[in-house]
Amino acid sequence: MEMKQLIAMVTVAEVESVTRAAQLLHLVQPAVTRQIKTLEDELGVVLFERTRHGMVLTSAGEVFLSHARRALQELERARSELTPVPGEVSGLVSVGVLESLLDLIVPALVDAVAEKLPGVQLHLLSGVSRHLNEWLDDGIVDVALLYNVSDTTAMRVQPLLNELLWAVAPPSAGLLSPEQGTWERVLREPLILPTVGHSMRTLIDKARADIPLEPKIIVETNSLNIQKQMVMAGRGWTILPAAGVARDIQQGKLSGAPLSEPSVSRSVVIGLPRTARIPRAVEAVAAELLQVSRRLVLSGEWPSATLMGTASP
Known part of the structure; x- marks a missing residue:
């Protein structure tokens, strides 16, 4: 072979x-x-x-x-680690990112790594939390941003933040505050939601279980981008994490407000494999993920998010 x-x-x-x-x-x-x-x-x-x-x-x-992907990745990592620039952290690091965090996290992370870790080559993979968990277990990614997970025998997590889910609507709806984003109002609108089995859909269904209104679901999809595009086209409303829509709302493409009565949140964590040796480059990128996320929360660019644990000021 x-x-x-x-x-x-x-x-x-x-x-x-x-x-x-x-x-x-x-x-x-x-x-x-x-x-x-x-x-x-x-x-x-x-x-x-x-x-x-x-x-x-x-x-x-x-x-x-x-297995083939993992083998090629390990060979590339070995090549990088065996021929480092003296005094410089170097190597290949594969980062798994939730689709809902791509727009907010990726540009800031790429800039930070380019500035502080020029010897590190990033591989960025996006997916739903379940797939990122599997990729971390299989060694396809070295570090991942996940949500609503805790330590396992194969993975250790570092708590990062809690963020609220938002009601998201076309700009004409004028959503601005939690009082305008109640479940009762949201459930009276046509909805574009994640497919059944998607972890975000499970969170949504659990939160609305005690509300005596059945949602009018017009489309189910596993794509956050489809959810946003259909709302922008005026087809209905949706429910998404704040990070996934913050810039679209700022640019006037969408309107949104934190869900209320009741509010719903998810925890975002940094996941690392529970192995005896984690390469310096992976540790360094994980540290940058922490710092980038912390900065985005403290600056208000990551709305309705609160830092947890060691990420707190």
């Missing part, structure tokens, strides 16, 4: 096309096909189904993909 085979397999899985993978890898298509076939022969399994719509991973391919 060779590194070039793993790279070919991961690239084909990501773009679902041998032709496109060959272009990205600057190889001819038969070379990529040969690397995949050699890998399948060595493993004794079929990794891809060749369909009219592209290359689709088999169940065996799904399993092998996570």
Whole structure:
């Protein structure tokens, strides 16, 4: 098994096309096909189904993909750690970020790392909390921002902050204060909500359980961006964490207010694997995550959020 085979397999899985993978890898298509076939022969399994719509991973391919990604990541990390700039923290760090925090956290984190940790290469992955938990357990990410989780045998968490969920509406609704964002008012509007099973939907359903109004759900989606776009188009209201809509409200694209009667909050934490050795670069990026989040809360850029534990002033 060779590194070039793993790279070919991961690239084909990501773009679902041998032709496109060959272009990205600057190889001819038969070379990529040969690397995949050699890998399948060595493993004794079929990794891809060749369909009219592209290359689709088999169940065996799904399993092998996570191991291949981890192996390539570890090789890249080893290369970075073995050839550091003297006196400089360096290495590859994969950070998992909740989709609802991307707009607020990522630009500030990238700027902070570029300024303070120029030897660190960031890999940023977004997903729902459940997937980020799995990626942290599997070593696909080194550190993650998660919510409503606590320490496990495989993961240690550092409490970061609590933030309120907001009622989010088109600008014409003029939501400005908690008095305007009551559950009774929200539940009388057409709603765009996360799909059943999504951790945010579970939080929403639990909070409204004692309110004698059934929601008028017009769309369910696992995409925060779809929720926001439909509200901007005037199709309905939604419920989101403050961080996910703060800048849209500031820019006048949406209006919003903290949910009230009752209010609902979620805790955001930094998750790290519970291992004997965490690379210096990972520890340094985790520290920057803490500092960036703390600054955003104290400056008011992260509305209706309160710091917890060691993140507190």
